[in-house]
Amino acid sequence: xxxxxVSLLCxxxxxxxxxxxxxETFEPTNGYEFVEVKPGRVLRVxxxxxxxxxxxxxxxxxxxxxxxxxxxxxxxxxLFIENLGDxxxxxxxxxxxxxxxxxxxxxxxxxxxGNSSPPAQxxxxxxxxVTAGKVVTAEMxxxxxxxxxxxxxxxxxxxxxxxxxxxxxxxxxxxxxCKGTHPDVALFFIHGVGxxxxxxxxxxxxxxxxxxxxxxPDLAGHxxxxxxxxxxxxxxxxxxxxxxxxxxxxxxxxNILIGHSYGxxxxxxxxxxYPEQIHKMVMINGGGPTALEPSLFSVFNLPSCVLDCLSxxxxxxxxxAGFARQGAKEKRLLKENxxxxxxxxxxxxxxxxxxxxxxxxxxHAELTVPILLxxxxxxxxxxxxxDQRMAEIxxxxxxxxxxxxSHMVMMECPEAVNTxxxxxxLWEPAAPPPPKSKAxxxxxKAQRDNTKTVSDPAKVRPATALQASLNSxxxxxxxxxxxx
Numbered sequence: 001x002x003x004x005x006v007s008l009l010c011x012x013x014x015x016x017x018x019x020x021x022x023x024e025t026f027e028p029t030n031g032y033e034f035v036e037v038k039p040g041r042v043l044r045v046x047x048x049x050x051x052x053x054x055x056x057x058x059x060x061x062x063x064x065x066x067x068x069x070x071x072x073x074x075x076x077x078x079l080f081i082e083n084l085g086d087x088x089x090x091x092x093x094x095x096x097x098x099x100x101x102x103x104x105x106x107x108x109x110x111x112x113x114g115n116s117s118p119p120a121q122x123x124x125x126x127x128x129x130v131t132a133g134k135v136v137t138a139e140m141x142x143x144x145x146x147x148x149x150x151x152x153x154x155x156x157x158x159x160x161x162x163x164x165x166x167x168x169x170x171x172x173x174x175x176x177x178c179k180g181t182h183p184d185v186a187l188f189f190i191h192g193v194g195x196x197x198x199x200x201x202x203x204x205x206x207x208x209x210x211x212x213x214x215x216x217p218d219l220a221g222h223x224x225x226x227x228x229x230x231x232x233x234x235x236x237x238x239x240x241x242x243x244x245x246x247x248x249x250x251x252x253x254x255n256i257l258i259g260h261s262y263g264x265x266x267x268x269x270x271x272x273x274y275p276e277q278i279h280k281m282v283m284i285n286g287g288g289p290t291a292l293e294p295s296l297f298s299v300f301n302l303p304s305c306v307l308d309c310l311s312x313x314x315x316x317x318x319x320x321a322g323f324a325r326q327g328a329k330e331k332r333l334l335k336e337n338x339x340x341x342x343x344x345x346x347x348x349x350x351x352x353x354x355x356x357x358x359x360x361x362x363x364h365a366e367l368t369v370p371i372l373l374x375x376x377x378x379x380x381x382x383x384x385x386x387d388q389r390m391a392e393i394x395x396x397x398x399x400x401x402x403x404x405x406s407h408m409v410m411m412e413c414p415e416a417v418n419t420x421x422x423x424x425x426l427w428e429p430a431a432p433p434p435p436k437s438k439a440x441x442x443x444x445k446a447q448r449d450n451t452k453t454v455s456d457p458a459k460v461r462p463a464t465a466l467q468a469s470l471n472s473x474x475x476x477x478x479x480x481x482x483x484x
Contacts, residue, residue, distance in 0.1 A: 031046055031048050035217075035246065035249065041226055041233070043218055043219075043220065043226075044197070044217070044224040045197075045250075047214070050180070050208050050213070052181055062175055062176030062177065062429070063174070063429030065172065065173050065175055065370075067169055067170070067173060067395055069081060069084055069395060070082045071166065071365050072163060073165050074162060074163060075163075079362065167366060169366060173370075175279070175427075175428050177426045177428045178254055178425045178426070181211050182254070183213075184253035184254050185212065185213065185254050185255075185256070186215060186256070187207055187255075187258065188246075188250070188257050190217070190258070190260070190266050191218075191261075191263050192262035193262045195260070195261075199260070199408070200216050202410065202414035202417075203258070203414070203418060206418045210422070215250045220234065220238070220239060221233075221343070221346035221350070222346070227345075231353070233349070234346065234349035234350045234353045235353035236292060236355060239266065239353075240266055243266045244269075255278055257278060257280075258282040259283060259284065260286075260410065261285055265359060267282075268359060268367070272366070272367070280369060280370050280371070280372070280424065281371045284375075285375055285409065286382070287386045287387070289365070289393045291356060291357045291359050292355055292357075292359055294352050294353070294354050294355060322381070322406060323412060324412060330412075364393050364394060368396070370396040370397075370427075371396065371397050371398070372420065373391055373398065374420060375409075376405030376408075376412070377401050378404075379405075379407045382407065384401065387399060405417075
């Protein structure tokens with residue numbers, strides 16, 4: 001999701017090699033574990049399972065959200081999204097200001113589209129305006145060039161409306177509150193380029209105290225994970241496979257993914273791979289729903305030795321652009337526990353390995369998991385328009401802006417971020433009202449008979465003399481002479 005200029009996220013101090021615990025020692029110490037995902041590829045993982053004095057099973061039915069939408073991709077690169085959900089799904093479609101909007105369509109221009117044609121229409125025949133344009137041009141008699149231009153424009157218009165493929169999503173998701181006392185809930189925190197699991201320190205401490213099981217890995221070459229000396233070890237697919245193995249090792253029944261910057265791409269990848277196990281997801285300054293492609297004109301394409309020399313300048317640039325304020329607190333956050341300490345080789349390999357063509361608008365539009373987007377308004381790496389675009393593409397997306405934060409908002413405003421995340425974890429859609437039990441209706445004939453019986457007592461069949469006498473309590477005598 002982050003390309004080009006966003007790569008300055010990695011403007012960090014240089015380090016020669018990563019400190020790694022030997023492979024043969026995997027005993028957890030102080031909540032840290034070392035997992036060998038592949039031979040010689042060891043990742044440090046912070047894994048905290050808090051004590052739960054009261055094991056509370058999930059209560060309440062939660063709510064079911066209907067995920068129905070049709071995504072049409074045209075040959076000119078335009079995207080047409082039509083939401084087909086019922087009222088339950090419409091209630092979850094939220095604008096950036098928190099207001100709800102009804103079922104609607106979204107028309108977007110795919111990133112990297114060379115032409116500047118108008119938004120695509122609903123698949124169908126040509127519009128009347130195109131035909132009228134042809135007639136007017138012919139009547140004006142502008143010559144063969146104008147006619148040829150008109151025909152070329154019509155051909156381009158037909159190409160514009162040519163449908164390339166259609167994706168239909170039709171499913172239902174049950175969404176319930178995730179409390180820290182639920183043993184089937186796990187939180188996964190994934191950092192971005194140049195960071196480490198230490199950037200989540202406030203979040204890990206906060207949610208583990210609330211009883212949540214938390215998992216936060218160091219990407220390869222970051223923090224205290226091993227740093228392979230080959231460039232291929234830092235491609236998106238190699239790192240995504242690491243995150244897949246970590247997820248399979250620690251996953252519970254209901255899992256929540258929290259990603260920052262480049263880490264959002266790995267969360268999206270996991271949400272596609274394991275849609276039934278991902279319950280909710282959080283994107284923090286993740287950028288727009290665009291496919292990843294390394295920038296050809298980036299400072300990180302310079303040789304590693306040059307990047308080593310530029311390390312002080314890069315560190316100052318990151319401090320200025322990554323934080324809303326550049327005071328002693330922010331400098332301390334940069335240096336504390338080597339949270340941003342990665343070698344120039346790893347930095348360069350990470351930026352050149354950001355190639356993920358599958359992660360385009362359609363890939364993100366197919367997500368059916370509820371997603372919270374958190375954006376620091378002072379972020380100079382990711383414009384707010386990118387997260388707004390992401391919120392429009394997503395089926396169930398909630399965009400929250402923090403005025404006091406920048407790119408590293410979870411370190412600058414930990415209390416605000418923790419509160420937003422916790423409220424989102426506990427959120428669940430309103431459960432539908434139980435169906436009312438209806439008695440079997442009477443037939444029309446029975447209703448008429450009952451009405452006549454009540455309204456016209458004179459027509460009630462009279463009782464026999466014997467019944468009348470018994471009801472009145474009178475003595476009844478039988479005359480034997482009357483019998484035959």
